[in-house]
Amino acid sequence: MSAIAETPAISIVEVGPRDGLQILKSILPTAHKKRWIAAAASAGVREIEVCSFVPAAVVPGMADADEIVRYARTIAGLQVIALAPNVKGAAAAFAAGAHKVTMPISVSVQHNLANIRKTHAQSIDELRRVIDLRDQQPKASRPAVEIGLSTSFGCSIAGAVPLEDVLRLAEKCLATGADHVTPADTIGIANPAQVKRVYAALYGAFGKAKIGGSHFHDTRGQGMANALAALEAGVTSFDASLAGLGGCPFAPGASGNICTEDLAWMLEEMGLSTGIDLAKLLACRDILKDGMPNEKLSGHLAEVGLARTQSGGRVAAAR
Numbered sequence: 001m002s003a004i005a006e007t008p009a010i011s012i013v014e015v016g017p018r019d020g021l022q023i024l025k026s027i028l029p030t031a032h033k034k035r036w037i038a039a040a041a042s043a044g045v046r047e048i049e050v051c052s053f054v055p056a057a058v059v060p061g062m063a064d065a066d067e068i069v070r071y072a073r074t075i076a077g078l079q080v081i082a083l084a085p086n087v088k089g090a091a092a093a094f095a096a097g098a099h100k101v102t103m104p105i106s107v108s109v110q111h112n113l114a115n116i117r118k119t120h121a122q123s124i125d126e127l128r129r130v131i132d133l134r135d136q137q138p139k140a141s142r143p144a145v146e147i148g149l150s151t152s153f154g155c156s157i158a159g160a161v162p163l164e165d166v167l168r169l170a171e172k173c174l175a176t177g178a179d180h181v182t183p184a185d186t187i188g189i190a191n192p193a194q195v196k197r198v199y200a201a202l203y204g205a206f207g208k209a210k211i212g213g214s215h216f217h218d219t220r221g222q223g224m225a226n227a228l229a230a231l232e233a234g235v236t237s238f239d240a241s242l243a244g245l246g247g248c249p250f251a252p253g254a255s256g257n258i259c260t261e262d263l264a265w266m267l268e269e270m271g272l273s274t275g276i277d278l279a280k281l282l283a284c285r286d287i288l289k290d291g292m293p294n295e296k297l298s299g300h301l302a303e304v305g306l307a308r309t310q311s312g313g314r315v316a317a318a319r
């Protein structure tokens with residue numbers, strides 16, 4: 001191993017158009033979603049979870065999922081991700097051209113039953129059907145299937161979630177054919193020490209290549225500390241949401257995912273390249289303000305701006 005630390009390429013995955021929007025009362029118009037996705041890509045975001053293929057009766061804001069994926073696929077170089085809770089959603093996501101489908105399965109059985117009305121055995125059966133369908137796609141353009149291991153760090157219903165349960169479900173998902181699994185802090189209850197334990201265990205059991213990335217919510221204000229702990233554990237891919245969009249059904253007023261622009265600033269200031277132009281990224285917030293004037297936007301960087309940086313303005317400089 002080289003003694004000289006290499007600068008890893010960090011990927012920030014914008015999940016706001018899915019995780020951020022799905023819980024809001026406001027519906028962001030389709031045209032605004034397209035502008036946001038295009039603007040984020042133009043700011044250097046290379047992966048975006050653009051929508052969720054769920055019934056419009058359940059989540060009215062995702063009724064345009066097919067149109068959004070097809071639009072996002074026209075943006076060169078952009079990795080287009082869609083969430084699908086079942087084989088019906090996955091089929092629609094594959095047909096629209098998603099590069100990757102994320103399927104949530106909660107480590108907590110109670111949460112899985114409440115969220116997608118399935119036992120673990122039923123979820124694994126559903127995953128098997130999704131994998132069969134994936135394997136029928138043309139090899140050259142075959143999408144990836146990633147499992148979001150919801151409630152990996154704690155559950156709003158069951159309480160503490162044992163690490164052995166995370167490992168057991170991860171093992172089942174990978175054995176069934178999932179390309180990756182990602183532990184998700186669905187309710188924003190993780191702490192940095194736990195984050196390091198969970199990643200060390202997952203990397204040790206399955207190898208780094210099988211663990212997708214990270215997914216933190218900032219419900220208790222620990223999101224950035226948890227992201228830093230994940231970084232130190234070796235994680236190089238981070239889900240985040242512009243303006244910390246979203247929320248938590250169990251904590252009214254709480255912010256949603258960790259804030260994309262604050263995370264990008266931290267990583268860039270640490271000397272890690274995200275490929276993101278922060279000024280352009282901050283400007284994306286105007287699209288949200290315009291499309292959803294009643295929604296609260298979070299984020300510290302937006303409050304203070306880019307005028308002062310430890311790196312002498314490197315991150316704000318034109319690229």
Ligand code: ZN
Binds near residue numbers: 184
């Ligand atoms: Zn989430």
